[in-house]
Amino acid sequence: MSEPSPRFFEIFLEIFGSLTRQGPGNRASAQKALYLCEDLPNVPEILDLGCGTGGQTFQLAELTQGSVIAVDQHSVSIEKLSQKLVQLGLTNRIQAQVGDMAELNMAQSSFDLIWSEGALYNIGIPRALSICAGLLRKGGYLVFTDAVWCRANPPDEVKAIFESDYPTMGTVADLVSLIESSPFKLLNHFPLPPEAWWDDFYTPMERVIEEFLGKYADDPEALEILKQLALEPAAHRKNSDYYNYEFFITRKV
Ligand SMILES: C[S@@+](CC[C@H](N)C(=O)[O-])C[C@H]1O[C@@H](n2cnc3c(N)ncnc32)[C@H](O)[C@@H]1O
Numbered sequence: 001m002s003e004p005s006p007r008f009f010e011i012f013l014e015i016f017g018s019l020t021r022q023g024p025g026n027r028a029s030a031q032k033a034l035y036l037c038e039d040l041p042n043v044p045e046i047l048d049l050g051c052g053t054g055g056q057t058f059q060l061a062e063l064t065q066g067s068v069i070a071v072d073q074h075s076v077s078i079e080k081l082s083q084k085l086v087q088l089g090l091t092n093r094i095q096a097q098v099g100d101m102a103e104l105n106m107a108q109s110s111f112d113l114i115w116s117e118g119a120l121y122n123i124g125i126p127r128a129l130s131i132c133a134g135l136l137r138k139g140g141y142l143v144f145t146d147a148v149w150c151r152a153n154p155p156d157e158v159k160a161i162f163e164s165d166y167p168t169m170g171t172v173a174d175l176v177s178l179i180e181s182s183p184f185k186l187l188n189h190f191p192l193p194p195e196a197w198w199d200d201f202y203t204p205m206e207r208v209i210e211e212f213l214g215k216y217a218d219d220p221e222a223l224e225i226l227k228q229l230a231l232e233p234a235a236h237r238k239n240s241d242y243y244n245y246e247f248f249i250t251r252k253v
């Protein structure tokens with residue numbers, strides 16, 4: 001498959017940056033996952049890896065009394081998150097930092113909870129597990145979501161979504177086995193419900209794509225890119241039984 005053009009990335013980032021989340025997830029699922037971290041301190045120190053513009057970061061601050069360091073390698077997302085923090089008066093609870101999760105210059109054993117929605121796969125799950133184990137205190141929690149196959153032989157339009165971005169994507173059983181051979185104990189896991197794909201992610205994405213069809217009406221290259229971007233939510237509407245996101249709740253042993 002050919003590399004996407006710079007214009008593709010420009011429009012992709014313009015659309016994704018305008019959404020409250022850049023991947024599937026919702027508050028109810030975050031709350032359920034947090035509830036499963038039974039011994040979390042009352043005021044936990046939290047690290048949110050691959051935070052995007054902070055959809056789940058704000059939920060973590062709302063659902064706990066802790067402090068959050070939110071890290072993403074995409075500086076524009078961190079700039080957006082920083083602006084929202086100032087507007088909402090949350091700079092005392094949340095710090096936003098540009099950084100590569102594989103190269104973090106942070107003290108070892110310094111967090112009670114590492115959270116990551118749809119981002120750890122970017123550096124490979126085994127490597128992410130090892131890095132997070134170093135950053136967490138003993139008994140600290142690593143809670144993350146990852147894309148998983150739920151059925152064999154997905155249609156080509158579904159394979160196309162993941163083959164360039166996540167070629168090593170596995171099943172829940174594959175993830176469980178990676179966790180079992182890491183310094184983490186798996187406490188629980190559950191699939192995201194359908195509304196976690198739609199309410200804060202694909203529905204607003206489709207709305208923005210629709211808006212942009214008007215904005216770029218005289219720009220054939222942009223219209224072609226918008227058509228490509230619209231394929232992902234459309235494929236999910238038809239084929240959501242082939243793949244999902246799974247929440248994993250793990251604890252450093
Ligand atoms: C699918 S988005 C999820 C964003 C956010 N967690 C959410 O659910 O809305 C994945 C995020 O991981 C970030 N990312 C990818 N590789 C990264 C890395 N090596 N270090 C830090 N962030 C990374 C991307 O910039 C992107 O914001």
